[in-house]
Amino acid sequence: MTDTPPALQARRLSAAYHQHPVLEDITLALPQGQWTAIVGPNGAGKSSLLNLIIGTLPPLRGELRILGESPAVQRRVGNIAYMAQQENMEWDFPISVRETVLTGRYGLIRQDPLWQRLLPRHWANPVHQQAVDDALEAVDMADHASRPIGELSGGQKKRVLLARALAQQAKILLLDEPLAGVDPPSEKLILATLERERAAGRTIIMVTHDLPGARHHADNVLLINRTLIGMGSPDEMLNDAMLARLAVGAPASGHGGVRVAA
Amino acid sequence: MPLEALATGVIDALIALLMAGVNLLPDPLSAPFEYRFMQRALLTSVLVGAICGLLSCYVVLKRWSLLGDAISHAVLPGVAIAYLLGWPFFIGAFITGALTSLGIGALERHTRIKADAAMGLMFTAAFALGIVIISKIATSTHLMHILFGNVLGVQTGALVLTLLASLVAVLVIWLAYRPLLLYTFDPQQAQALGFNTSLIHYGLILLLTLTIVASLETVGIILVVAMLITPGATAHLLTDRFPTMLAISVGVGVISAVVGLVLSVSLDVASGGAIVLVASSLFVVALLAAPKHGLVARQWRRWRLNRA
Numbered sequence: 231m232t233d234t235p236p237a238l239q240a241r242r243l244s245a246a247y248h249q250h251p252v253l254e255d256i257t258l259a260l261p262q263g264q265w266t267a268i269v270g271p272n273g274a275g276k277s278s279l280l281n282l283i284i285g286t287l288p289p290l291r292g293e294l295r296i297l298g299e300s301p302a303v304q305r306r307v308g309n310i311a312y313m314a315q316q317e318n319m320e321w322d323f324p325i326s327v328r329e330t331v332l333t334g335r336y337g338l339i340r341q342d343p344l345w346q347r348l349l350p351r352h353w354a355n356p357v358h359q360q361a362v363d364d365a366l367e368a369v370d371m372a373d374h375a376s377r378p379i380g381e382l383s384g385g386q387k388k389r390v391l392l393a394r395a396l397a398q399q400a401k402i403l404l405l406d407e408p409l410a411g412v413d414p415p416s417e418k419l420i421l422a423t424l425e426r427e428r429a430a431g432r433t434i435i436m437v438t439h440d441l442p443g444a445r446h447h448a449d450n451v452l453l454i455n456r457t458l459i460g461m462g463s464p465d466e467m468l469n470d471a472m473l474a475r476l477a478v479g480a481p482a483s484g485h486g487g488v489r490v491a492a
Numbered sequence: 493m494p495l496e497a498l499a500t501g502v503i504d505a506l507i508a509l510l511m512a513g514v515n516l517l518p519d520p521l522s523a524p525f526e527y528r529f530m531q532r533a534l535l536t537s538v539l540v541g542a543i544c545g546l547l548s549c550y551v552v553l554k555r556w557s558l559l560g561d562a563i564s565h566a567v568l569p570g571v572a573i574a575y576l577l578g579w580p581f582f583i584g585a586f587i588t589g590a591l592t593s594l595g596i597g598a599l600e601r602h603t604r605i606k607a608d609a610a611m612g613l614m615f616t617a618a619f620a621l622g623i624v625i626i627s628k629i630a631t632s633t634h635l636m637h638i639l640f641g642n643v644l645g646v647q648t649g650a651l652v653l654t655l656l657a658s659l660v661a662v663l664v665i666w667l668a669y670r671p672l673l674l675y676t677f678d679p680q681q682a683q684a685l686g687f688n689t690s691l692i693h694y695g696l697i698l699l700l701t702l703t704i705v706a707s708l709e710t711v712g713i714i715l716v717v718a719m720l721i722t723p724g725a726t727a728h729l730l731t732d733r734f735p736t737m738l739a740i741s742v743g744v745g746v747i748s749a750v751v752g753l754v755l756s757v758s759l760d761v762a763s764g765g766a767i768v769l770v771a772s773s774l775f776v777v778a779l780l781a782a783p784k785h786g787l788v789a790r791q792w793r794r795w796r797l798n799r800a
Contacts, residue, residue, distance in 0.1 A: 285684070325677060333678065
């Protein structure tokens with residue numbers, strides 16, 4: 231292949247939770263190095279699309295490719311970083327901010343030689359500690375590194391989850407509502423950090439309800455309500471006509487809108 | 493048999509190590525340990541306390557308390573069948589324990605039955621089967637010992653099994669420390685990073701089953717679940733670091749087992765019950781006096797806040 235494969239490519243992709251369809255007939259392709267916002271009503275299957283990529287939801291039909299290969303392969307080599315929703319985390323867990331961010335490196339640590347992995351972290355490969363330091367610095371949490379995660383405020387928790395995804399230094403960043411319930415300074419910091427990541431060539435795929443933020447920062451917008459309602463630039467998608475279609479769940483071009491981002 | 497010689501050699505060495513510590517104690521405490529059966533009971537208790545302490549951290553954090561209860565009860569029919577066939581009891585115990593946990597997983601995944609109902613259903617059915625089989629065989633003291641534990645009568649075979657189970661548990665937790673920690677903390681992230689989460693899940697369940705089977709003769713089926721919850725819960729109150737939690741939990745498990753053993757001998761009460769009561773007492777102390785998460789500390793912080 232001469233040209234680079236798309237970051238994400240779906241062909242007639244469907245998924246279901248307990249025989250209950252959540253996504254139907256999705257066909258799309260996202261190029262590498264761009265920022266995509268996934269927009270849609272609650273329960274529309276936005277998070278399910280991310281779950282298909284990280285492998286917590288098996289596809290029912292159709293095909294999904296990440297960087298031209300199966301998602302399982304790309305997960306295994308550490309190209310997919312995922313930032314979970316805050317509600318899905320165990321904040322009571324006895325773990326510090328630094329250790330939480332280090333878990334983002336666990337997939338890469340697996341590739342170190344065995345003897346190195348069995349050492350306590352102070353003697354292990356220093357690359358990982360450096361990546362954790364950089365990530366904590368990027369989200370302005372270095373001063374809180376040794377605190378237990380349960381003591382953090384909502385905005386701080388979000389920043390730690392982002393730091394964990396950044397520490398992986400993956401090609402693709404998947405973010406599930408990174409700005410939900412975040413204080414304005416944290417929001418500004420998270421968006422600035424993501425701008426830097428895109429400038430460094432990473433692909434960002436973000437589920438969001440924040441339409442002004444999507445309009446301002448994203449290169450592409452995916453409108454999803456059970457199926458793909460539309461896909462294009464923020465200006466093409468985030469207007470009254472398209473948002474009305476999104477609300478009733480009617481695709482623009484017959485069934486299962488087929489479009490490829492520029 | 494060279495293997496047998498090796499096993500007795502290792503056991504003798506470990507007992508000598510423990511006795512070096514026991515001999516430092518004042519006479520009235522160390523006197524009972526002059527007997528060989530007491531020394532073996534001590535070694536078994538220390539090992540069981542340690543592995544239960546290790547596993548209980550995962551059980552508590554993963555909210556698997558009911559699963560631990562389920563597996564421990566599901567072991568009974570295996571023990572009874574092994575008794576009928578003249579097999580070593582732990583083989584039967586391990587098989588029915590593992591089968592039941594697989595059954596729970598299958599029921600939960602493929603039907604609309606929720607996890608807690610699936611567990612309650614499977615383990616009571618298995619336990620009932622065990623009781624029915626036992627009622628058909630003549631009452632046997634050995635089976636009573638499986639139910640309630642009898643650490644003073646522990647046989648070499650059971651001691652070797654406990655030793656092997658401890659080795660396996662420590663090795664697995666050391667080699668798979670990160671995958672186990674990540675799966676316990678955040679299974680979704682483990683999946684996203686390409687870890688084989690089904691392997692980790694069933695591996696942890698098998699390790700739990702092995703621990704339960706190895707603890708049967710010490711604390712018994714009914715009470716083993718206490719040793720899989722109380723040390724971890726106590727440690728969770730005392731620290732915000734996972735490695736520290738493992739260490740404290742092992743400490744609580746070992747102290748409960750040893751102190752419980754000494755009390756059961758000096759007061760002439762059941763060893764399993766004594767061990768669990770010591771562990772529960774340690775939990776109550778931590779609940780009241782833990783520096784950060786204890787009730788006294790919380791009340792003190794509230795009081796200071798109100799005064800300010």
